[in-house]
Amino acid sequence: MNKNYLLLTVFLLLFLTCFSSQFTLAQDDLDALLDEQEKENPKTEYTTGAYKSTRLINLHTTEKVAAGALDFRISHRFGTLDGGGYEFFGLDQATLRLGFEYGISDRIMIGVGRNSFQKTYDGLFKTDLLRQSTGEKNMPISMTYVGTVAINTLKANAGQDKTFANRLTYTNQIILSKKFSEGFSFLLAPSWVHRNLVPTAEDKNDLYALGLGGRIKLTRRTSFNAEYVYRVPISNSLLFDDNHNSLSVGFDIETGGHVFQLHLTNSRSMIEKGFIAETGGDWLDGGIHFGFNITREFVLRKSKFN
């Protein structure tokens, strides 16, 4: 009798514990349910902030000015360091570019600028073709198109045929970029420069080049950048041989509305056709310019907000 009671009580306890386990739904279950919901409704997450700015140094990145924002960009390249103390290590001369860039939408940006190097006006158009993303749409890389037109407005020397058309240079670029991690992004930029007028018959109007570059984030607001532009050789071309491949290293410092970019580069020009095709400085021979870009963003247009 007692034994039976005992048995039954044990049974009872066993059963009860079985049932009561239903009541103790732990927090983990709730989290698991949320995980499940997330899996059921996958979102596409676009990678942001692969670079601090629309330029790495000279090369465009895949970043664009935000929709409705206007970016005022001041770029300087000083003279070469090999001028020595007399030239104050190049600081006595400066080439300057002033530019305004505007985000028409999240995918399209336009810009205008003027470069004191060869008194050049430039216009640019930049748009996303692919955006790196994870989640529902998985895209390993970003791909951005950059097109620029440059107008050289230097006065024509005697005997030069400087019609308006002859002053134009076009560049087309595809920027392929991947943000590998929070701290490291890398890009490739196949480029095509078309010059409407070149000095001699041997110089080709078209120049092809491959830019490559990357950034390493040092802190949340600073990064180290480097870039190199390889030009596909043109044989017997003085214009080609007199110039070099562009190589630049620098730092980005971001302070909210501003981005400061400080760098060393062998290019004086700050637009595509210039630094790709007309880089005069030679790193091995002191032809290095100190330079900086400063940008300030203004919000011009806010989207409707409910």
Added chain:
Amino acid sequence: MKIYQSLFFVAILFVFQSVSSSVVAQRYTLEDSKVHFFSSAPMEDIEANNKDCKGVIDTKTNAFSFRIPIKSFVFPSSLMQQHFNENYMESEKYPNATFKGNIEGNYDLKTDGTYDVVAVGDLEIHGKKQARKIPSQIIVKNGKASIKSTFDVKLEDHDVEIPSIMFKKIAETIKVDMNSDLKLYE
């Protein structure tokens, strides 16, 4: 006699079983949730909306878990949105804000009425947890339940840094409104 007694116990067991299986867990998930935050600053007010908040409440145990994807906050200016994610919230590193804990107070999702409750738990933003007691309201109207709440978040509680060289000064405290329907989860 003994057999009767055992049978009797078995019967009791059956009763228990039927009772306990009828009280299955009741879980409600958030539907059509809206999270909005507002911060008044000298230069300009900063506000954002988020419609991707997910959450679940277990009415049996009163446990709850909410999750807000930081990248889903939509700002009137995409530049602000960029800075919010990149500089302040570090969304790549800390993709979600979470709030987990228990609901204290009486409420009944089957009976129309307004129930004042307190959500007690850990609020984690920017990877930093804070124990919070957040007064909330559960409202049941025509059999439909919803939950709403308004609370403040101090940026320093969650190690959200405001750089000293900021052009725009940002308020130290932001006001958060949350409003969501509750739907029985099957």
